[in-house]
Amino acid sequence: MKLELPENKKLVHEMTTGIRWGDMDAMGHVNNTLYFRYLEMARIDWLTAIGCAPNPLGQGPLIINAFCTFHKQLEFPGDIRVKMYASDPGRTSFESWATIERLDDPGVIYASGGATTVWVDFPAQKSVPMPDWFRQHVT
Template sequence: MKIDLPERKKLVHEMRFPVRWGDMDAMGHVNNTVYFRYLETARIDWMVAMGCRPDPDGQGPVIAHAFCNFYHQLEYPADVLLRMYVSDPGRTTFETWGTMERQSQPGVICAAGGATTIWVDFRQSKAVPLPDWMRALVE
């Protein structure tokens, strides 16, 4: 299955992780909500690696919209490769994208999702322009 990501996307992060037994639901596959947790973990790992630690007294990312499309089931045991991309910086926003595949089946995308990320001043609870350093990372 071909996954269409924006042509402007930029690969910024890769992570590998095992599917945990507790990630599965009663149907024997990874629960749909867990894929969002995988995407969240990749976003946070990337941000921390870039020196942007979550700070409730400062500024940082808030997710305004998230989605995930499911193509092939993931189930325990499996190791997953998640690739994260960024694109489309706006005044206060940028897009993140992620693809997930089993390491044992390279190139076969099991799920793909993303999120619109808004840069927020947490104390003021309002969107603010992307800092220049973040804009440089996502352009």
């Protein structure tokens, strides 16, 4: 399944990181599981920057569905930029999107992905309305 990134999305964060030797697999390219790790790193970096660090004893965002499309192989050595976007805020959820590109190949998308994210009360284990302060970041 291939999902296209929507045109109507808001850039919410950018992060750069290095590709590590250990990120590669036996085929000589970055293992597919690491792309999800790169997306996670950018997501946590963004959430922390806006004052929404993970808090399992409170409320916060929880991914209920995630995907990644691999457009080109990433290889060591190199540095990447992950761009995070948000769209379609609802009462309890929003869509997040991301692109990954190499810093030495700007504008060329190596991977794209996204997630459906729901605002959750973790102790109660149920979705709750997204707070207004957070909604402002994804609208």
